[in-house]
Amino acid sequence: MVAVRVVDVFSTVPFRGNAIAVVHDADRLGDEDMLAIARWTNLSETTFLCAPTSEGADYRVRIWTVGGELPFAGHPTLGSAHAWLEAGGVAARDGVVVQECAAGLVEVRRGERLGFAAPPLVxxxxxxxxxxxxxxxxxxxxxxxxxxxxxxxxxxxxxxxxxxxxxxxxxxxxxxxxxxxxxxxxxxxxxxxxxxxxxxxxxxxxxxxxxxxxxxxxxxxxxxxxxxxxxxxxxxxxxxxxxxxxxxxxxxxxxxxxxxxxxxxxxxxxxxxxxxxxx
Missing domain, CATH: 3.10.310.10 (Diaminopimelate Epimerase; Chain A, domain 1)
Structure with missing residues (x-):
């Protein structure tokens, strides 16, 4: 049993943004488990919060679509940061959450709304x-x-x-x-x-x-x-x-x-x- 949240991102009107399912404490889940869950939720992305492996990161996220894993995605980044904070996550730096994902470290700043620093274009x-x-x-x-x-x-x-x-x-x-x-x-x-x-x-x-x-x-x-x-x-x-x-x-x-x-x-x-x- 793990906690899960469905977060509406990018809209102030409920059900008018983009939904993301966020699975907490997901370190024990393997790739096949994550893909199966992502296909079951059938959302554009489902994310899995894990312990960080990089110095300076507050948490690590894995981002899955129904077809496979993504190195980075935007609304999953904001939704995952929101869910992590709401579940009691405490960032090491004031006003900034540092997310680790396959694309590297992504800063998410807190304020009137959450906002991520865009990673470099590949x-x-x-x-x-x-x-x-x-x-x-x-x-x-x-x-x-x-x-x-x-x-x-x-x-x-x-x-x-x-x-x-x-x-x-x-x-x-x-x-x-x-x-x-x-x-x-x-x-x-x-x-x-x-x-x-x-x-x-x-x-x-x-x-x-x-x-x-x-x-x-x-x-x-x-x-x-x-x-x-x-x-x-x-x-x-x-x-x-x-x-x-x-x-x-x-x-x-x-x-x-x-x-x-x-x-x-x-x-x-x-x-x-x-x-x-x-x-």
């Missing part, structure tokens, strides 16, 4: 022309809908597209067969002051593997990669709020700030389910 730069043509076709877009494209991969494998308007982002209708194997992030900026709620960017994320294709409700890793690309390129200010999940009935809000060269990605976290897992 792949960046322009997208090869032939591949970009296939992506545009798979999304049902026209070539002139795309302003720029770049790899924004910090672990999951994201390819980012800056589109000409939020309306084009919201209207994208991927062909599941053509998009199989792709992990795509779409983004477009709103004109300054266009929205009363302060949202400056509309984002959508599409993922696929051998088992599934779908749209992710709210995606911390993608938003981190987009910020690391679009802010230095001058397409976005160093502080903004991104909306995600609009098309699928979510109200994700991702708070991004770039400070002294570090990209911080934050959002609301709230535990909606607590219990025990017989594993």
């Amino acid at each position: 792949r960046s730069g322009p997208v090869e022309g032939g591949q970009l043509d296939r992506v545009v076709d798979a999304l049902g877009l026209r070539p002139d809908d795309v302003v720029e494209a770049a790899w924004v991969d910090n672990g999951p494998g994201w390819l980012g597209l800056l589109l000409r308007s939020p309306e084009v982002v919201l209207a994208a209708d991927p062909d599941r067969a053509k998009a199989r194997g792709m992990k795509l992030g779409l983004a477009a900026a709103y004109a300054p002051g266009a929205r009363e709620d302060g949202v400056g960017l509309e984002v959508r994320a599409f993922y696929s593997d051998d088992r599934d294709f779908g749209e992710d409700p709210v995606t911390g890793s993608l938003n981190a990669g987009l910020a690391q690309w679009l802010v230095p390129a001058g397409h976005l200010p160093p502080r903004y709020v991104a909306a995600q999940g609009t098309v699928i009935g979510r109200e994700g809000r991702v708070h991004v700030s770039v400070e002294d060269g570090t990209t911080w990605v934050g959002g609301a976290t709230r535990t909606l389910v607590t219990g025990t897992l017989s594993a």
Whole structure:
């Protein structure tokens, strides 16, 4: 029996963010156990909190999808930090939790909301022309809908597209067969002051593997990669709020700030389910 929490991440409205199942005290679970539990919860990710193995880390997390383990992911990072703190975890440093994951050590700062320091991109730069043509076709877009494209991969494998308007982002209708194997992030900026709620960017994320294709409700890793690309390129200010999940009935809000060269990605976290897992 181990404790488990289901945390809603990136929304202040219950059930409108992205859910993450967090399993506590998971050191005794093996890879097969973790994969089976992740497939059983059937969420985009399930995380497992373990004792740290790196100096300076407060805890270690393993992040699993229904298809396997990820080195890093955004909403699982915030949800895991929230669950660890709520369960009585005490960080070694005031105001900062240090998470160990397969991608290394990730700082999560505490304040009005939790926010993680984006890890370095493992792949960046322009997208090869032939591949970009296939992506545009798979999304049902026209070539002139795309302003720029770049790899924004910090672990999951994201390819980012800056589109000409939020309306084009919201209207994208991927062909599941053509998009199989792709992990795509779409983004477009709103004109300054266009929205009363302060949202400056509309984002959508599409993922696929051998088992599934779908749209992710709210995606911390993608938003981190987009910020690391679009802010230095001058397409976005160093502080903004991104909306995600609009098309699928979510109200994700991702708070991004770039400070002294570090990209911080934050959002609301709230535990909606607590219990025990017989594993």
